[in-house]
Amino acid sequence: MTDKSPDVALADRFFEDFKKLKSEISKVIIGQDEVVNLMLTSIFCQGHSLLVGVPGLAKTLLIQTIASALDLSFKRIQFTPDLMPSDILGAETIDKDRNFKFIQGPIFANIILADEINRTPPKTQAALLEAMQEYSVTVAGQHFPLERPFFVLATQNPIEQEGTYPLPEAQLDRFLFNISLTYPSFQSEVDIVKNTTTDEKPKVNHVLGAKEVMEYQHLVRRVPVADNVIEYAVGLVHKTRFESEKAPGITKEYIEWGAGPRASQSLIIAAKCNALINGKYSPDIEDVQAVALPILQHRIVRNFKAEAEGITIAKLIEDLL
Template sequence: MKQFGSETEAVDALAESYREIRQEIGKIIIGQDDVVKSVLISIFSNGHCLLVGVPGLAKTLLVHTIAQVLDLSYNRIQFTPDLMPSDITGSEILGEDRAFKFIPGPVFSNIILADEINRTPPKTQAALLESMQEKIVTVGGQTHHLPQPFFVLATQNPIEQEGTYPLPEAQLDRFMFNVMLTYPSFQEELQVVKNTTSNRNVELKKVLTTDQIRYFQQLVRTIPVTDNVLEYAVSLAAKTRPGTSEATDDVNKFLSWGAGPRASQFLVLGAKCHAAINGKYSPDKEDVQAVAEPILRHRIVRNYKAEAEGISVENLIRRLL
């Protein structure tokens, strides 16, 4: 791992690496710029990401491509109603020497794609969410540390909700970002179809090592934040809480629940990383605003009045900004 002479040099290196990563990902993934940016920010901020989008929008391909470019181990777990916690974490088996031996599950990877996480019962969801929070797995009284860096990207299909187990608010809160995927534009889809229906072979360059990623994760935390930006981030989260002195009229009228302190933490971390990848040495309010929507989207709950009047969560966040 190369040592940088100063923090500004290290931030410049992160910004340059980010540009290279985007360039490599762009060889495979057409469009989805905001989605790619959000996923990379959450990786460098040591957070996790929830992707919500209809099938066929290259969610799996995106994660696989990022794993290749960052030279990280990758596993995909297809969540189904019969999936057990041990299918994720691993289990102990009795070996030939009559001693129990731990067989690691698919969660022992740097990047986990939790496909359709809302298709599995809460007990199994909780097994993955514990791993996300603690970065450890406990089986048979023994603690096993997960490889670092560790990043979970979970997907949900917003259309077909029959037979699903929606993630409760407390578990949704563990995800740094909730990113909505939309359909590509006509030109983007044209390019996707052209690329995927020909005999095109793309070589991806590995941009960073695991040590470099961990270094940049530490770097993001050390980036200084001015008091006014810190206060702006905390104030933004506080404004979403109905019934409090900071709440706006819209919030009191349309929300039944607001964002907790974890939102404030992620707003500051996300703003630091957003500033760094753009070559800035300290975040400003614009950086907080840039990451606010995917951070607050899954942390505020609309009431019946908002639903009746067709007021979306995104609409309320934009009014707050």
């Protein structure tokens, strides 16, 4: 971006609006700064996120608050073993004149919370993942585009695995980020208890609408990137593949499958947004490193030796960085 480029002014506006968004969200969500950053980054990158955390960490409240601050429509879908694709997409019914009429399902909203996505069978999971990829649904041979912007936040509970259907690696790859939600600090939890045990409810003001969100999504795509940054991102992904000439010893020893080309694309698009939210006009290697963990951790499969020795994927990514 040059000094006279209109994109520079837009980038400056985005930087200020992002700060306003964070300020509004922090009225309700306390002590999850990094998670909020990643969620908003995912939206502005036109991506989707998988949020992994134990119950009671305000996952639903978080996404509702973001939807309010962005003035976007929000729907929550509780995934259960008996959920059918039509419960998500909608179905055709016959009206009083005996004509077929399509009744839209909850997928027709800007922001979708897919709560406990791994509790429903693969057939139903696939119905959601098709919408994530194509931004449209097909029901009874009819094609229905989804309203943009469209963002899916899927949650998983990491401690209760009985009766679940884990997402296959190919489907996990559709998510831009895999975000780990941890317990709040002592002081944050004190503040949470103070804020949530009274009748007073903080009001979240609208900061952006759908039009502005899409404008910023296109801005992120236009951010220029130096060749050495792209080469660093692609090189990092190649380091996760044991058959690559760039693979170090730890990859060959502990990784069964590495990340695919979508990981390289994700690293660059997320690095672009990370640069903008930090007041820069172009990403550098530090921006790639900042988003590497949530992008790579669901795209790498450890081998048996790594599992037996307790080597986590996060530790492997840290070593690769």
